[in-house]
Amino acid sequence: AQTVTQSQPEMSVQEAETVTLSCTYDTSESDYYLFWYKQPPSRQMILVIRQEAYKQQNATENRFSVNFQKAAKSFSLKISDSQLGDAAMYFCAYRAAGGTSYGKLTFGQGTILTVHP
């Protein structure tokens, strides 16, 4: 079974600084997708960024970028120029690209990010 591990329960960053959130996963699949979701106090699940495992290039979305290391099964999220609105719970998630578990997202435990002004 696939597992996703976020080893940092909490992280903090100063406004305008850069922070990196860690995520590791375990799978025997060769093709899959990885995601970072943001969950603000409203508890809505907001997609931050997505990475396809077959792509070697790391995904970027404005201030958000990932460091995808397939061999190490590592998928970290870097937030540059942190803003107060980035404060939230962040979840790493895995989804198989095919097979019987197609579509199911497996989430990590989450990392609470605090942004200090």
Place this chain on the structure above:
Amino acid sequence: EPEVTQTPSHQVTQMGQEVILRCVPISNHLYFYWYRQILGQKVEFLVSFYNNEISEKSEIFDDQFSVERPDGSNFTLKIRSTKLEDSAMYFCASSGLGGYGYTFGSGTRLTVV
């Protein structure tokens, strides 16, 4: 931008009562999901639904749970006899072919008293 709509946003129910949580997925999506998040914990997969049948379910999704797509637009989660430990946020999600456009609803907060 298309949305997944969930109703109600908050429901309080007595232990032992049946509840139905409702979701309207994005209209051209084919795959539908329910997830649960107990307060302060991670989001857990409950069930996926495709072509009018369950395609996968977790160990959490026992005989007390059922899903239905009664009219081609709504997607419902029924809990037959609620327990205190069913108190959680329940998220509906939908996706298109290839998992394209995987979108979550804003959730229903279920409180069992």
